[in-house]
Amino acid sequence: MSEEPQRPAVYREPQQARSAATLARVLRAAEEIATASGLEEMTIAGVAKRADVAVGTIYRRFEDKEQLITALTGRLLERREEYVAEQLRAAEPSLSGVMDAYAHALLQSFADSSLFPELLRTRGARSLDRGARTIIELHRLLLEAATPYIDQIRRSQPQQALDTAARAILGACFHNFVRPDPVTGEVAMRRYADELSDMAIAYLSTPGRRRSADT
Secondary structure (H helix, E strand, C coil): CCCCCCCCCCCCCCCCHHHHHHHHHHHHHHHHHHHHHCHHHCCHHHHHHHHCCCHHHHHCCCCCHHHHHHHHHHHHHHHHHHHHHHHHHCCCCCHHHHHHHHHHHHHHHHHCCCHHHHHHHHCCHHHHHHHHHHHHHHHHHHHHHHHHHHHHCCCCCHHHHHHHHHHHHHHHHHHHHHCCCCCCCHHHHHHHHHHHHHHHHHHHCCCCCCCCCCC
16 A cells, blocks of 8 residues: 655645745646536546646645645635736826726626635635635725825715725625626626726715714
8 A cells, every 4th residue: 555645734835936836836727627627526636637746746735625725715816916906006096096996906806717706605714714814905905005095085084985985896896706697798897897986986076974963
């Protein structure tokens, strides 16, 4: 009998460039197989074959398939964070430019992988925790990008209003991602993102309602 490969207790990010390149190849192979056939059909042996590495190479990094899926989820979420950050850096330098870039980037980032919904819906607490961290990071990116234009907001509490608008766009994009009949197609998605941005700008550009002192 062959000796079972020694497995680490936890997943560790590689420190050397060669190991990082191997890990990237493994995760790319895992994503390709899972996208084509589903997570249930993805196996360690299949990923190893597609990535052209030994099975033991994967087991030295991951203790099982679930740990590999957790790493895959993390990489997909990182890509979304990087994409949104990139689009915000390229946004027109105005409040409307930032909100527009955010709505379009966020909607696209949730829609660009058929695998992403399955990862978050079925994988349990670890993936959900990682997803929550990404939601927080996406929110932070918008606040950071829009803060230089805070004087363009007409609400009585501009920072709070910006936070509310950011949450509304994020919630609408996530809702579209999980609903059974999402907005799809380039034209429809562009129109939906435009509407989200218009809604946010209209809210931010409108003075808040007057409230009595006891409300």
